[in-house]
Amino acid sequence: MLSNGRPYLAIPGPSVMPDRVLNAMHRAAPNIYTGELIDMTASILPDLRAVARTDHQVAIYIVNGHGAWEAALSNVVAPGDTVLVLATGRFGHGWGEMADGLGVTVETLDFGDEQAIDLGAVEKRLAQDKDGRIKAVLAVFVDTSTGIKNDIKGLRDVMDLSGHGALLMADCIASLGCDRFEMDAWGVDVTIAASQKGLMTPPGLGFVWFNSKAAAVRAQMPRVSRYWDWTPRANPDGYWQHFDGTAPTHHLFGLRAALDMIKEEGLENVWHRHETLARAIWAACEVWGQGGPLKLNVANPVQRSHAVTSIGIGSPDGDRLRAWLEQVAGVTLGIGLGREPADAYFRIGHMGHVNAHMVLGVLACLDAGLVALDIPHGKGAVAAATQLIADGSRVAIAPAACTAKQCCG
Structure with a gap:
């Protein structure tokens, strides 16, 4: 044949795994208490911030993209809170379903499977929310199911024009390292991604970037599960707190190689x-x-x-x-x-x-x-x-x- x-x-x-990434992972397990792994992880964090174009904080989770959805939500919304989901495909709806499973009230604006988010419709809906009931706006930058790319900077602009204080949360799982994304310049409060697409590393790592506004919301949360809490992951007292347990050692070696490739190019x-x-x-x-x-x-x-x-x-x-x-x-x-x-x-x-x-x-x-x-x-x-x-x-x-x-x- x-x-x-x-x-x-x-x-x-x-996505296709580079030989350089696979070779970096093809090695014996390292010491997880001292030495090269700890130093290498410290070098990964600023490079993850650079890929997302942010000066703010990043937490790493041993999860897939769905886990990153839950991690981000768990830090900023509680049962009974309301989020506005802007859906342009299956994964927009999926993020909303994750929020619903956490006891969050989900309101969805569905823009279909062939068109991007209608920013005018979003501005109108936010203007109607006089009491600020909506705590966060959830948008998928690129929905993998439809290939639709949404205007995240434009979304921030209409949120600002409406005077609404909701967090802007962007799913960049399919797009990070592929489509131009500027977390800080575009005014995104929480960004999520995963290792297996533009970051060229096997599935298993999820990332959540969050700015000071999102951190302040987290500080007011009545309860966040110990595993999902991004505060000790981003500001650990000990290395183990980066991952709330054993580090994903070989994924980190692969990620280090992938980030090196991005930096070099x-x-x-x-x-x-x-x-x-x-x-x-x-x-x-x-x-x-x-x-x-x-x-x-x-x-x-x-x-x-x-x-x-x-x-x-x-x-x-x-x-x-x-x-x-x-x-x-x-x-x-x-x-x-x-x-x-x-x-x-x-x-x-x-x-x-x-x-x-x-x-x-x-x-x-x-x-x-x-x-x-x-x-x-x-x-x-x-x-x-x-x-x-x-x-x-x-x-x-x-x-x-x-x-x-x-x-x-």
Whole structure:
């Protein structure tokens, strides 16, 4: 079969793990009381703040993204409090469900599966909340199920215009290290993320960044469970308090390597790489769609994520195409998550450790699958993606980083 060889995982998380990260984890367990692990963890914290573009505090949890949802909520809302959830896909609703499970009253503004948050509708709702009943606004920056990217800075602006004092909480699980995010400059009070997407580390670590406003809310909470409490994690008296027990040793070694890779490339360059590769995928999809049913889930390019692209193609061709790619070409695409019918959609993850040949390989295999399955489609999609990457490379390569004559003269 043509799939024999190294398979490629093009799902939107867990993302491709760099060999450098895997090699860093392939070692004996360290001393968890003194020595290199303690020093290395101290070096990780400022780099996590740098990736989120904040000068504020960060807590690390041994959890997945759902655990990070609960950790963030547990520190700032109590049973009976109200949160406003702004949903643009399955994970917006999921965060609301987590809050509901904690006894929090959840009010949801659902903007559907193809459009970003309507900031005017949010401003109107907050203006109606004269008594400040809403304690926090929950927004997913990029919803993995739909590929929608929301305007978090614009959301802060309308919250300020309405004079509302709610916390702004942003889920950056799918987007951190992929799409430009500026926690402090955009006025975000609480940010959450996880290790397995743009941070290129196996699933198992969750992160919560919080500013002084959120810390003040935490200080007024009647009770926070010892495990979820972010205060000792961010300001420990002893190393063990970072994790409320044994440290996730090998995940930390992997995370250290991943953060080193981001620092070496430069976060601005990381963002540019993701943008260029995402635009190449969109270019191919737009060509395919000119001669068949395939369409990008998000029509407005400004509202599309640079980390994941959701694509509709009609039932059951989404599942047929995914099966062909995995079984024949060795490429695994993401399922149609949170959309109905699910077999009419598929998703491409392009986050973290991903480059031009990976993306072009996925697109070429997709093109072959469309042909093999007799799914109508426009011709020339891979050429369109190739041209976009060629054009993007002229912008991306700085003279100091390039020694080839043909690039820099």
